Amino acid sequence: MDDNTDRDTNSMALANPVQAAIDYSIDAWQRGVLYADVMRQRGNQYQQHLREEVPHVLNFDFEPVMSGRDLPRPVNYWLVRILPPEGVAIDPVNRPFVIVDPRAGHGPGVGGFKADSEVGVALRAGHAAYFVGFLPDPVEGQTVEDVMNAEAAFIERVISLHPQSEGKPVVVANCQAGWQIMMAAAKRPELFGPIILAGTPLSYWSGWRGKNAMRYAGGLFGGSWLTALTGDLGAGRWDGAWLVQNFENLNPTNTLWTKQYNLYAKIDTEPERYLEFEQYWGGHVFLDAVEMQWLVDNLFVGNRLATAELVTSDGIRLDFRNIRSPIVVFASNGDNIAPPPQALGWITDLYRHDKDVLAHDQTIVYALHESIGHLGIFVSGSVGRKEHREFADNIDLIDVLPPGLYQAEIHDRTEATLNPELAVGDHLLSFRKSSLADVRDIVAPDSESDRRFATVARVSDVNLGLYRTFVQPFVRATVTPLWAQWTQRLHPLRISYEMMSDDNPLSARIAEAAATVREHRRPVPAGNPFLQMQEIVSQAIETTLDSWRDLRDQGYEHTFEAIYGTPWLQAMVGLRADPGRLPRQHPGESPEHCIEVECEMARLRLRMLEGGLREAVIRAVYFVARTRGELDERAFNLGRRLRKARGSGLGLAAFKRTLREQSGLLALDEAASIAALPTLLAGSHPAEIRATLPIIEKLLTVSGPLTLSERQRFDDISEKFEDAAAAVEAAAAVEAASASDTVKSSANEEVR
Numbered sequence: 001m002d003d004n005t006d007r008d009t010n011s012m013a014l015a016n017p018v019q020a021a022i023d024y025s026i027d028a029w030q031r032g033v034l035y036a037d038v039m040r041q042r043g044n045q046y047q048q049h050l051r052e053e054v055p056h057v058l059n060f061d062f063e064p065v066m067s068g069r070d071l072p073r074p075v076n077y078w079l080v081r082i083l084p085p086e087g088v089a090i091d092p093v094n095r096p097f098v099i100v101d102p103r104a105g106h107g108p109g110v111g112g113f114k115a116d117s118e119v120g121v122a123l124r125a126g127h128a129a130y131f132v133g134f135l136p137d138p139v140e141g142q143t144v145e146d147v148m149n150a151e152a153a154f155i156e157r158v159i160s161l162h163p164q165s166e167g168k169p170v171v172v173a174n175c176q177a178g179w180q181i182m183m184a185a186a187k188r189p190e191l192f193g194p195i196i197l198a199g200t201p202l203s204y205w206s207g208w209r210g211k212n213a214m215r216y217a218g219g220l221f222g223g224s225w226l227t228a229l230t231g232d233l234g235a236g237r238w239d240g241a242w243l244v245q246n247f248e249n250l251n252p253t254n255t256l257w258t259k260q261y262n263l264y265a266k267i268d269t270e271p272e273r274y275l276e277f278e279q280y281w282g283g284h285v286f287l288d289a290v291e292m293q294w295l296v297d298n299l300f301v302g303n304r305l306a307t308a309e310l311v312t313s314d315g316i317r318l319d320f321r322n323i324r325s326p327i328v329v330f331a332s333n334g335d336n337i338a339p340p341p342q343a344l345g346w347i348t349d350l351y352r353h354d355k356d357v358l359a360h361d362q363t364i365v366y367a368l369h370e371s372i373g374h375l376g377i378f379v380s381g382s383v384g385r386k387e388h389r390e391f392a393d394n395i396d397l398i399d400v401l402p403p404g405l406y407q408a409e410i411h412d413r414t415e416a417t418l419n420p421e422l423a424v425g426d427h428l429l430s431f432r433k434s435s436l437a438d439v440r441d442i443v444a445p446d447s448e449s450d451r452r453f454a455t456v457a458r459v460s461d462v463n464l465g466l467y468r469t470f471v472q473p474f475v476r477a478t479v480t481p482l483w484a485q486w487t488q489r490l491h492p493l494r495i496s497y498e499m500m501s502d503d504n505p506l507s508a509r510i511a512e513a514a515a516t517v518r519e520h521r522r523p524v525p526a527g528n529p530f531l532q533m534q535e536i537v538s539q540a541i542e543t544t545l546d547s548w549r550d551l552r553d554q555g556y557e558h559t560f561e562a563i564y565g566t567p568w569l570q571a572m573v574g575l576r577a578d579p580g581r582l583p584r585q586h587p588g589e590s591p592e593h594c595i596e597v598e599c600e601m602a603r604l605r606l607r608m609l610e611g612g613l614r615e616a617v618i619r620a621v622y623f624v625a626r627t628r629g630e631l632d633e634r635a636f637n638l639g640r641r642l643r644k645a646r647g648s649g650l651g652l653a654a655f656k657r658t659l660r661e662q663s664g665l666l667a668l669d670e671a672a673s674i675a676a677l678p679t680l681l682a683g684s685h686p687a688e689i690r691a692t693l694p695i696i697e698k699l700l701t702v703s704g705p706l707t708l709s710e711r712q713r714f715d716d717i718s719e720k721f722e723d724a725a726a727a728v729e730a731a732a733a734v735e736a737a738s739a740s741d742t743v744k745s746s747a748n749e750e751v752r
Helices: 003-015 017-051 118-124 144-161 176-187 213-220 225-233 241-250 252-265 271-281 289-301 340-350 354-359 381-393 395-400 436-443 447-470 472-478 481-489 492-498 510-519 529-564 567-572 591-606 613-625 633-645 652-668 670-675 677-681 686-701 708-751
Strands: 062-067 077-082 097-100 129-134 170-174 195-198 237-239 286-288 327-332 363-369 404-412 427-433 630-632
Touching: 017 252, 017 271, 017 492, 017 510, 017 529, 062 144, 077 144, 097 118, 097 144, 097 176, 118 129, 118 170, 118 381, 129 144, 144 176, 144 289, 170 176, 176 195, 213 241, 213 289, 213 447, 213 529, 225 237, 225 289, 225 447, 225 472, 237 241, 237 289, 237 481, 241 252, 241 492, 252 529, 286 289, 289 447, 327 340, 327 381, 340 363, 340 436, 354 404, 354 436, 363 381, 381 395, 381 404, 381 427, 395 633, 395 652, 404 436, 427 633, 447 472, 447 529, 447 567, 481 492, 529 567, 591 652, 613 652, 613 670, 613 677, 613 686, 613 708, 630 633, 633 686, 652 670, 670 677, 670 708, 677 708, 686 708
Parallel strands: 097 129, 097 170, 170 195, 195 327, 327 363, 363 404
Antiparallel strands: 062 077, 077 129, 237 286, 404 427, 427 630
């Protein structure tokens, strides 16, 4: 409807308000009937989902590969291979992608929920895709460690199925799956390629003051005793609906009003999208009570993972610094479940200086979205088409990045983009060199806040001990499996799905009424004053609920600080108030690692004079670009094309080792590394040496002209390459002259 039509409609409505009111009343009544029918369909969908043996919301066909129930320590996880859609070709040389779904109250499949999803972008980039999901019920007695070991076994199986792959599998871990994958990679680092963490909290005490109120929940409830009680009331099963309820409580505006009103207001276009999402949101699953208790004690309340305090049953310390694969952290400022401080806080927990990151040979990339919510990080189609597609298309570049901290930035590819053909897709992925100080600015660590949370952890241990001693025996003796089953069925979230379905006799006539309404649908135009008033009322309700949420969250924060910030309570639980003593200690360095670093430095020094033309070119490129604060995909893609055109037999793994070794040599001793270039070039033909200079310059200028300092460095390199070529020519001339003299001498001898 154009502007003129809108004005005509408004004029008619003002001229005849009674008719406008009648039209709106009919429209509102019809929308109410159609809304009720969608609720009925939602209930039917929920019931059908429950009856499925393996309920999921995957939007792709798949075939089973491995069941976690067949492992020595069985778990309710499974591995499947995603079958490529028609027209999608998979390159066997490309490393496979493994998408791991979060088990945080909802059912599996969200990572492949849409065509533009983590699964979809991996397939379209030519990678085989695998999916790790789970069944609704846990295996009795399974632990977090069992799940971690099962995921490592799944990765082993994927590796065995792709012997031609140029690299280890990429693992994309969503939310809760992220900390399990990080634990598995810390224990079995040799199995993993790049790890992408999407919306994963790893440092659970971190957060911004005035925001992220969810982190205060453990303290306000007195610790983890309530988790133990909930597991006991479930007869050993922990109902994931309670986790979903916690997520709902974070945003009461959306839960109590916006989500349902949006469906009602757009009832002619919204039902399909609404029902699609509700199939996932209402697919509640269970955890084993032992699993959930471990998570709350050690992660949410104890926060022991980010400082390497956890040790497995077989004596292995889970230290993220052991991971040798690049780690990509994807977080959002709009995420109220895994905000950037919790997604990145483990970096400031583990490392004290930038050199610590280099010493552990780690590559850490972080990308921050401005506004997307938690689920949008791995569900949103726009995020899938942009961020996840860029990660998938450029995963080999991420894998060969030198050790260090980087911030990933994604820009639109425009007509002004230089060499746009070297950028994959509609965007350009770049990596800006970052530092621990940059990450610290985002995380904003606060020792006083940590002291309050440390107090919570100790109070939690006390309260849990009291519960287990005096209350738990009585609860366990009272609760029966049947009682637990009925309690779970009567959960408020489940009732909201079950009360409106065809199983309810009161809903029998809704479908008929909805069919009649669709035949005689009379929506009112946007200019109807009563419809506009409806929107105004809706906005007022949203504003009121938002204000109430903000006041509630402020109350949570102030109450938490008032209780756990008191010196007497901190003293009672044994926290000393020494000015120089931090509530969380840095894990420190082991003597073994210090020796390993020294040995690596010694090995690198021995490699200073080893190599040939390839190593010299890579060293030269790094030398010129070292002052550059940013690099993007164009130089890597150009280098890959040149490598293929020249028929280089160097595989990706060997290429990665060469790149990282040459960057390490420059970081160790830049002057000595450059001084060694003539030695590296001595075995090459002068023409080949000179021919590499235009290639080096092209690689360096593919994203823009050289700066003055870079030009000076390139000129220095050019001089060294030219001197090396001249030296090789001179040596060849001397050798030729010597050979000629030898021939003449032999001839003279024969004449005599």
